[in-house]
Amino acid sequence: MSEHSPLRLQLVVFALVAASFTNIYLTQPVLPVLQAEFVADTLLVSYTVAAVILGIALSNLPFGVLVDRLPIQPIILIGGIAVAIAGLICATTHNIWLLIGARFVQGLFIPALTTCLAAYLAKSLPIERLNVVMGSYVSATVVGGLGGRLLGGWIHPPLHWRYAFVSAAVLILIATFAALRILPSQPKATTTSLEQPRFLSLLKRWELVRIYLAAAGGFFIFSSVFNYLPFRLAAAPFSFSTELITLLYLVYVMGIFMGPLSGRISNRIGSGYTLMGGTLLLGVSITLTLLPYISAIILGLLGLCAGFFAVHAAAVGSLNRRLTGGQGRANALYVLFYYVGGWIGITASGFAYTQWGWQGVILICLLLLLLPFMAGIGEQRDASR
Incomplete structure (x- = not known):
């Protein structure tokens, strides 16, 4: 090269x-x-x-x-x-x-x-x-x-x-x-280790599964809110145009800063407290979006992004600190749970929105906060031993 x-x-x-x-x-x-x-x-x-x-x-x-x-x-x-x-x-x-x-x-x-x-x-x-x-x-x-x-x-x-x-x-x-x-050639001698754990053996470890569930719950909430936000803002009392609604997605840049920042916070106070803190911020933020004020919506979306990326980064960090091998497969399972959580979130929240409107979406998201919060409690309990 x-x-x-x-x-x-x-x-x-x-x-x-x-x-x-x-x-x-x-x-x-x-x-x-x-x-x-x-x-x-x-x-x-x-x-x-x-x-x-x-x-x-x-x-x-x-x-x-x-x-x-x-x-x-x-x-x-x-x-x-x-x-x-x-x-x-x-x-x-x-x-x-x-x-x-x-x-x-x-x-x-x-x-x-x-x-x-x-x-x-x-x-x-x-x-x-x-x-x-x-x-x-x-x-x-x-x-x-x-x-x-x-x-x-x-x-x-x-x-x-x-x-x-x-x-x-x-x-x-x-x-x-x-x-x-431009990508460099792959090394020819890339033999996989015989000691690589199977997917099933990883799923038998509860300390990993609860992190996977935290990822699923976090992306469930994030996907649900952002997917049905255009319907919320296009309707009364906002009646926003699509262009104006789209500009609100600029809050997403919060992720560029929160990923690395969350890693530093986790190093200082522990992944468990970071997961719990991020989950609480998620809860407060999505509740703010129930208010009929655009200032509350913007503040809620900023908090949603900050809380979600804090949970996501802390969960990934905690997962990889627990691994002594099989990082590729363990992280692939993380991504699987993450996206399945998002898919279930969009589907379930679609039914909730159809039946109960925006309040239904937020209610189902508040229930899912239990997954990352309980993972945080488990991580902190293990760290205290």
């Missing part, structure tokens, strides 16, 4: 991960627009987000195994092309079920560009370079999540949401082919 390749590697990792995450949330800010265009109910159009998250959850573990057996380049090539083609189908279809199906296909192949890339980097780079490059990876997930929302509901006019899929497809293809050129 050339002298200037470390920076190029960071940039290509950032571009590929950001472009991948951009595709996940493209339809979230324009759900009311899709509801009107396809003459569909709230729950059905919400599946245009939930289907992606379900696809990611289902294919994450298989791709995690696949990357141990095959070179990264063909995996990324197939993944990038599949996500782009499915995105172009989304841009042209006038059938809501085909839109949902194409979104599901996007979700199935996004781990080829994210989970596989992370596993490949962990095997290919020395630890001092890995930490720097993975910093770019984490920042890219936040930027991509925000970028998708802005692309779908602000950069392109909401009624032109189809062009957002075209733009996202072009971005993913550019990032894919750049990655194929």
